[in-house]
Amino acid sequence: MRALANLHAAGAGFVPPSTNDFNLPPISDSVAWLTKPVLLVFLSVIVVSTFFVLSSRKAAVVPSRLQFAGESVYAFVRNDLARDVIGHDFMRFVPYLFTLFTFVLTNNIFGIVPLLQFPAMSHVGFPYVLAIFSFLVFHYVGIRKQGLGKYLKEIAFMPGVPLPVYILLTPIELATFFIVRPLTLSLRLFANMFAGHLLLLVFIMGGDYMMHDSHLIMKLFSPFSFAFGIALTFFEFMVQCLQAYIFTLLTALYIAGALADEH
Amino acid sequence: MTQEPSNRREENALWSIFGYLVSGLLFWGGVGWAADHFLHHKYFTLVGLLVGMGGALYLVWLRFGRE
Numbered sequence: 001m002r003a004l005a006n007l008h009a010a011g012a013g014f015v016p017p018s019t020n021d022f023n024l025p026p027i028s029d030s031v032a033w034l035t036k037p038v039l040l041v042f043l044s045v046i047v048v049s050t051f052f053v054l055s056s057r058k059a060a061v062v063p064s065r066l067q068f069a070g071e072s073v074y075a076f077v078r079n080d081l082a083r084d085v086i087g088h089d090f091m092r093f094v095p096y097l098f099t100l101f102t103f104v105l106t107n108n109i110f111g112i113v114p115l116l117q118f119p120a121m122s123h124v125g126f127p128y129v130l131a132i133f134s135f136l137v138f139h140y141v142g143i144r145k146q147g148l149g150k151y152l153k154e155i156a157f158m159p160g161v162p163l164p165v166y167i168l169l170t171p172i173e174l175a176t177f178f179i180v181r182p183l184t185l186s187l188r189l190f191a192n193m194f195a196g197h198l199l200l201l202v203f204i205m206g207g208d209y210m211m212h213d214s215h216l217i218m219k220l221f222s223p224f225s226f227a228f229g230i231a232l233t234f235f236e237f238m239v240q241c242l243q244a245y246i247f248t249l250l251t252a253l254y255i256a257g258a259l260a261d262e263h
Numbered sequence: 264m265t266q267e268p269s270n271r272r273e274e275n276a277l278w279s280i281f282g283y284l285v286s287g288l289l290f291w292g293g294v295g296w297a298a299d300h301f302l303h304h305k306y307f308t309l310v311g312l313l314v315g316m317g318g319a320l321y322l323v324w325l326r327f328g329r330e
Contacts, residue, residue, distance in 0.1 A: 158325050168291075168318045169325075175286035176279075184282065253275050 014209045017201035022122055022194070037120040044106040044120070052102070077101050077248065085252040086259065093255055096137060100130065101248040104189065108240035111197055112233050119193040119240070124186065131186035134251040142258030151258070185250055192243045196236045203229035280323050287319025288312055 024036045055070025063071060077098045082090040104121065111119030120126050142151045155177050156170045207225035210218040295311020298304065 158322065160329075161325065165321075168314065169322055171290045172283060172287045172315070172318050172322060175290045176282045180282050180286040180289065184285065249274070250278060253278060257275070257279075 014206070017198055017205055021201060022197070024118070036118055037123050037126070040110050040116060040118060040120045041107060041126065043116075044103060044110060048102045048106050073102065074098060081245075081248055081252050085249065086256045089259070093137075093252070096133075097248050097252055100134070100251060101244055104130065104247050105241065105244035108193060108244055109237070111193065111240060112200075112236055119197055121189050121243075122193040122197050124190045124194075127186035127189040130189075130247070131182040134185060134254065135182040138251070138254040138258045141255055145259055181254060185247065189243050189247050192239055196239055199232055200229060200236060203232060276327050279326070283319045283322050283326075284316070287315035287317075287322070289315070291315030291318060 026032050027034050027036065027039065052070050052074075055066045058064070059067060078090075078094050081101070082094045082097050086093060107120045107126070110116045111122075139151075145151075146154065156173055157166060158169060158173065161169065203225050207222050207229060210222035210225060213219065213222075291314045292308060292312040295307040295309070295314075298307035298311070
């Protein structure tokens, strides 16, 4: 919205969307931290909790439509993510994975819900926090299962390698487990949401600009830009679901790796 | 261990390999870059990147190729 206002105020030439469109101003000047993404994150918590409380409150053997929807999501996370990846003893992690999946999914989909239309995960701080949680969970689980020394040894020293080679390999393994994993986890989610939102901005703002242009040919082509924007919105929906799934899947894979006895 | 072991193992392997390659390049490339920076050379970054790549590939082979 602000981007569109800027566009018309400028008046001259097309101003492409930029990172500035992600820095939304505080809703009230007195509370500097309360911006739209923060509000959306709170809203997502309310939406997710309300949905699952309502869908499980009047649980019946023959489920209502709402209960069926809620249980489908839960069954998906429990069976396809937790059980298939972690194996036995997976129930301990279902609450975390389930929360993670629904939270990320809801926030991502907010990116294409009319009026909300902003994926909070396009601010890198939110994925960082989620990745730190996952990081703490999978290392904690590994340390609890195998003990600190053995856990670190299994990470750092691949068996069956001549001693000097560890100088080459150990830093790579440590970097993988302690830096690259949490970093890629968060950056993948962030970059997908950021790029997706930017892509939609380009086509919708472009269509709007062309529609208001004085040249007839620009006006004629404007609907194509909007149509592409709408098509990309469906594409974005797919990406948003996929990213929520991948984030949860990788967390489950890391937990499974930390629990596994052999490396 | 899992319902569809082969499928999940491949998925796991994919992301592990990706992680190894990235961190191999980052770490040894970074070491090479630091060496260049402080010793005022030009070639250590390249050497570091190659060593990192080689090390990462070796790790991948150790972990997934030996089975």
